[in-house]
Amino acid sequence: MLKPAVLLDKDGTLLEDVPYNVDPASMRFAPGAADALRLFAAHGVTLVVVSNQGGVALGRFPHSALDTMQAHLRDMFASCGAVLAGAYWCPHHPHGHVAPYAGPCTCRKPAPGLLLRAAREHGLDLSASWFVGDILDDVEAGTRAGCRTVLIDNGHETEWRDGPLRRPTLCVHDMREAALAIVDSLQQQHSRAHASIEPARAAG
Structure with a gap:
């Protein structure tokens, strides 16, 4: 059975x-x-990180640095009682010069490739999931993957290029506010699903 995730x-x-x-x-x-993260952990939410890491293609750091970074990120999650279920990195950049990461790809946000891969590998129901980011490219990636989306409006989005794929479901000030809204939505979603099962059981 597919499961929701953040x-x-x-x-x-x-x-x-x-x-x-x-x-x-x-x-x-x-x-x-x-x-x-503490709130998500308390409610058993599956957590996945999806990030552009074009510094590999640009020669800012080697691809191997992503492994060290990911290990530390897992420790940071653990310090909050949370589990990092998966992490997906796009090492490409259209203006990069390090082979084989230079040039276009299907995984660099706003493309949805990494989210779709995460869904395949972790059995995620993207239509019941949320993607949280701080720029509209994140929103577009989440929308294209079929997720609901949250924009952390913290000043990092500077272009504000509008479009039907770039309009978030929610706009909040920080991650805590995002988590409160998402957990409330997931709880309502669970309650509706449970309510629909009960009449079916009674009829059976």
């Missing part, structure tokens, strides 16, 4: 926005993020 952008959403941030010493939770 998929999270990394830099500027889950962590403070440090350019090309793969150094564990520079990885710090963004405002409200630790509280959000």
Whole structure:
């Protein structure tokens, strides 16, 4: 049976926005993020991180640095009582110069490739899931994958290019506010599903 999940952008959403941030010493939770992870963990929400890491293609850091960064991210989740179910990185960049990561791809947000891969590998119901990010490219990726979306309006979106795929379901100030709204929605969704099962059982 497919399950809902919360998929999270990394830099500027889950962590403070440090350019090309793969150094564990520079990885710090963004405002409200630790509280959000505790809340998600308390409600058994499946958590997945999806992030563009074009610094690989641009030669800012080696692909191997993603493994070290991911291990530290798991520890950060654990410090909040949460489990990082999966992490998906796009190492490509259209203006990159490091082979084989230079050039276009189907996984760099706003493309939905990483979200679709996460759904396949973790049995996720994207139509019941949420994607949280701090720019409209995140919103578009989530919408294209079939998720509901949350924009953390913290000043990181500067272009505001509008379009039907770039309009979030919710707009909030930080991760804690996002988590409160998402958990409430997931609880309502669960209650509706449970209510629909009970009459079927009675009829049987």
